[in-house]
Amino acid sequence: MEKNLFRKIPKVDSLLETESCKELISRHGYQIVIESIREELEQIRAQILSGGEEQDVFIQMENLPVAIEHRVMEKEQFHIRKVLNGTGTILHTNLGRAPLSTTHLQKILEIASGYSNLEFDLEKGERGERYSHFESLLCKITGAQAAMAVNNNAAAVMLILNTMASGGEAIVSRGELVEVGGKFRIPDVMKESGAILREIGTTNKTHLFDYEDAVTEDTKVFMKVHTSNYRIFGFTKSVSIKELTTLKEKYQIPIIEDLGSGVLLDLQKYGLTHEPTVQESIQNGADVVCFSGDKLLGGPQAGIIVGKKKYIDQMKKNQLTRALRIDKFTACALESVLKEYLCEETAIKNIPVLEMITRPLKKVQEAAKMLCDTLLAEEFPAVISTQTCMSQIGGGSLPMEQLESMAVSIHPCLISTELFAKRLRNLPIPVIGRVVEENFLLDMRTFDNTMIEDFVNSLKKNHIFKVDR
Numbered sequence: 001m002e003k004n005l006f007r008k009i010p011k012v013d014s015l016l017e018t019e020s021c022k023e024l025i026s027r028h029g030y031q032i033v034i035e036s037i038r039e040e041l042e043q044i045r046a047q048i049l050s051g052g053e054e055q056d057v058f059i060q061m062e063n064l065p066v067a068i069e070h071r072v073m074e075k076e077q078f079h080i081r082k083v084l085n086g087t088g089t090i091l092h093t094n095l096g097r098a099p100l101s102t103t104h105l106q107k108i109l110e111i112a113s114g115y116s117n118l119e120f121d122l123e124k125g126e127r128g129e130r131y132s133h134f135e136s137l138l139c140k141i142t143g144a145q146a147a148m149a150v151n152n153n154a155a156a157v158m159l160i161l162n163t164m165a166s167g168g169e170a171i172v173s174r175g176e177l178v179e180v181g182g183k184f185r186i187p188d189v190m191k192e193s194g195a196i197l198r199e200i201g202t203t204n205k206t207h208l209f210d211y212e213d214a215v216t217e218d219t220k221v222f223m224k225v226h227t228s229n230y231r232i233f234g235f236t237k238s239v240s241i242k243e244l245t246t247l248k249e250k251y252q253i254p255i256i257e258d259l260g261s262g263v264l265l266d267l268q269k270y271g272l273t274h275e276p277t278v279q280e281s282i283q284n285g286a287d288v289v290c291f292s293g294d295k296l297l298g299g300p301q302a303g304i305i306v307g308k309k310k311y312i313d314q315m316k317k318n319q320l321t322r323a324l325r326i327d328k329f330t331a332c333a334l335e336s337v338l339k340e341y342l343c344e345e346t347a348i349k350n351i352p353v354l355e356m357i358t359r360p361l362k363k364v365q366e367a368a369k370m371l372c373d374t375l376l377a378e379e380f381p382a383v384i385s386t387q388t389c390m391s392q393i394g395g396g397s398l399p400m401e402q403l404e405s406m407a408v409s410i411h412p413c414l415i416s417t418e419l420f421a422k423r424l425r426n427l428p429i430p431v432i433g434r435v436v437e438e439n440f441l442l443d444m445r446t447f448d449n450t451m452i453e454d455f456v457n458s459l460k461k462n463h464i465f466k467v468d469r
C-alpha cells in the first residue's frame with residue numbers, strides 16, 4: 001500500500017511540463033522552480049514514510065501546484081523587509097531606528113547609481129574629502145569650527161578617545177558610566193580605545209573638586225557622557241560643562257562630550273522636556289562633541305563629531321578613521337537631512353522623526369478613526385475600537401518622555417491575540433504592534449498612514465481572523 005502511494009507521486013519532469021510550472025520558470029528561472037518541486041516532493045515522501053493517512057497524502061498531491069508556487073515565492077522573498085510600526089516607539093532600534101523621507105532617498109538614488117564627487121574637489125580638480133559635503137552645514141548649525149562623521153556614535157566615542165586620550169587618562173564621573181543598547185558600555189569602549197578610565201565621584205553625586213583631585217600629568221581629557229537613557233532623581237549633583245571649563249583653562253585639558261541623541265533644535269518649544277542641544281554643548285565650552293545621526297537628528301546611521309578644528313584634524317588623520325569611515329550613502333543622506341535644519345519649520349515638516357514627535361494629537365486621532373472605521377466596515381470577527389495611549393521616543397532618548405497618542409485596539413474573537421499578532425508578523429508587509437491585556441494595539445503615531453488601505457486589504461486577503469486558513 002505504501003509502495004502504491006509512492007508510485008502515485010508525480011514525476012519531476014511531468015510537473016515541469018505543467019502550465020503553472022512553465023509560467024513560474026518564465027518569471028523566476030529554472031533553478032528556483034526545480035528546487036521547490038524537489039522539496040515539495042520530498043515532503044510528500046516523508047509524509048508517506050511516517051505513515052500519514054492516504055487521504056491526506058492525496059490532498060497534498062492535489063495541492064502541489066499551489067504549494068510549489070508558495071515555495072517559489074518564499075524563496076524569492078527578501079529577508080530584509082518593510083514593516084509597519086504600530087508600537088508607538090518612534091526610534092525603534094530593532095525596526096531600523098530613524099526612517100528617512102523619500103525626498104532624501106531620491107538624492108541617494110541619484111548619487112549612488114552613478115559616479116559622484118564623493119572624494120573629489122571639483123574646484124581644484126584634485127582629491128577631496130568625503131566630509132566636505134556636510135562639514136560646513138554642521139558648523140553653521142552647531143557653531144563648531146570643524147566636523148566629520150564615522151560609522152556610528154560608538155565608533156565616534158572610540159575615535160575621539162583613541163585620538164585624544166590614548167596612553168593617558170580620561171576622567172569620567174561614575175554617574176555617567178552608562179550602558180546603552182546593543183552592549184555598548186562606555187567603560188568597555190574606553191578600554192578598547194587605549195585610554196585609561198579614571199572614575200570619579202559616586203553614582204548620584206560628582207563635584208567639581210572630584211575632577212580637580214583626579215588631575216595628574218597623565219590626564220588627557222575630561223569626558224562627559226549624556227545619560228540619555230535613564231535619569232537619577234533625588235540627592236544628585238553633576239558638574240556641567242560650563243563649570244568644567246574653569247579646570248580646562250587652569251590645566252589645559254580639553255573637554256569632550258558624548259551627547260548620545262544629538263538634538264539640533266530646542267524640543268521644549270514642542271512641549272517636550274529640554275534635552276541639551278549640540279549648540280549648547282559647544283557654546284558652554286566643550287572642545288569635541290559626538291552624537292548619533294539616526295537618533296533625534298533623524299538622519300542615517302552615523303557618529304557625528306563636531307568641535308575644535310585642531311582635534312578634528314587629528315581625528316581625520318587617525319588610521320582608525322579609515323576603518324570607521326562612512327560610505328557615500330551616508331554622506332549623501334547626511335547632507336540632505338542637515339540641509340533641512342537651516343530652517344526649523346522645514347526640519348519639523350520634512351524629517352520623519354521630528355514630524356512624528358511633533359505631530360498634533362488631533363492628526364493622530366484622525367488616522368486612528370480612519371483605520372478603525374475601515375476595519376469595522378469589513379465586519380471582521382473582532383472587537384475593534386480606538387483607545388488613547390502613550391508613544392515613546394525610544395532609542396535611548398528622552399526616557400521620561402511620553403507623547404499622548406491614539407491607538408486602534410483589536411481583539412480577535414475566533415483566535416487568540418497572540419496568534420493574531422504572530423499572523424500579522426507573517427504578512428507580506430509585516431505589522432508590529434503591542435499586546436496589552438488581550439488586545440492588540442496599533443499606535444497610529446508611528447503607523448504609516450498611507451498604508452491603511454493596503455493593511456486592511458492584506459488582513460482580508462490572508463484570512464487573518466479565521467481559525468483555519
Ligand SMILES: *Cc1c(COP(=O)(O)O)cnc(C)c1O
Pocket residue numbers: 152153154155180181184225226227228229258259260261291292293302303395396
Ligand atoms: C546611543 C548612544 C551611543 C551609541 O550610539 P550609536 O549611534 O548607536 O552607536 C553612545 N553614547 C550614548 C550616550 C548614546 O545614547
